[in-house]
Amino acid sequence: MSGKLNVEKIVPYTESKLSKKEQIATMFDDIAHRYDFLNHFMSLGIDIIWRKKALGYLKSLQPKKMLDVATGTGDFAIMAAKRLHPDHITGIDISEGMLSHGREKIEKAGLAKQISLQLGDSETISFPDKTFDAITVAFGVRNFENLHKGLQEMNRVLKPGGKLVILEFSNPTVFPIKQFYNLYFRYITPLFGKWIAKSQAAYSYLPESVKAFPQGEEMCNILKNTGFQAVTCKTLTFGICSIYVASY
Structure with a gap:
């Protein structure tokens, strides 16, 4: 069974009868108030560097109209607005709790x-075909209930010549980074989630979803099979994170 199918079966609340999509929305509503802090705290701020590198792949394109999928609290959209200066960025997410925090941040930033x-919803994007010059997703594709459908929808709303940039966690393979990473993700991350965000389930789901998510060549092949071209993968920080870039 492929990693794609495995990751679609990983859910935050194993005893719940809700769909993965509904569980993800509930999970992010619950942790929205501490999400940004935990992101930066647990990555020691390296996630900010990763986002900057990902947006660098769009600099030469100079996109005017952008879509940020699984935007959460809008961190990636805010950074894109400041660094790329598009005419407009639309951020979509299934968690109203995250969006509420994001709107406050955007208002405060004057954006x-x-x-x-x-x-x-990434699987039913409410925009016409060929709407956006660029689409970004930061740490969100592994949460899709149907990965193929989400990628196909992004391909549909991307203009010819446009680019998709995906930033996602991956599993390092180099000793001793792999061993430390597994220890940190499996034991320390859930504790931080329990203490700070009051949600051990959310931060236990994180390492499981990363472990099951297709990476490297497998993810590149999935992107190609959903209609994307010129697909590349760049690993960052000893393979802890990967940037996938694809064109329409």
Whole structure:
């Protein structure tokens, strides 16, 4: 069985009868108030460097109209607005709790005219074909209930010549980074989640979903099979994170 199918079966609340999509929305609603802090705290701020590197792949494109899928609290959208200066960025997410925090951040940053956040599902994107110059997803594709469908939808709304940039966790293979990473993710991350965000389930789900997610060549092949071209993968920080870039 492929990693793609495995990751679609990984859910935050194993005893729940809700769909993965519904569980993910509930999970992020619950941790929205501490999500940004935990992201930066647990990655020692390296996640900010990763985001900057990912957006660097769009600099030459100079996109005017962008879509940020699984936007969460809008961190990636805000950074994109400041670094790429597009005319407009639309952020979509299935968690209203995350979007609410994101709107407050955008208002505070003075970017309300440039960025709009709305409730939206990656598998049924409510925009016409060929709408966006660029699409970004930061740490969100492994949460899709149906990975292929989500990628196909992003391909549909991307303009010819446009680019998709995906930033996602991956599993390092180099000793001793692999061993430390596994220890940190499996035992320490859930403790931080329990103490700080009051949700051990959310941060136990994180390492399981990363472990099951297709990576490297496998993910590149999935992107190609959903209609993308010129697909590349760049690993960062000893393979802890990967950037996938694809064109329409």
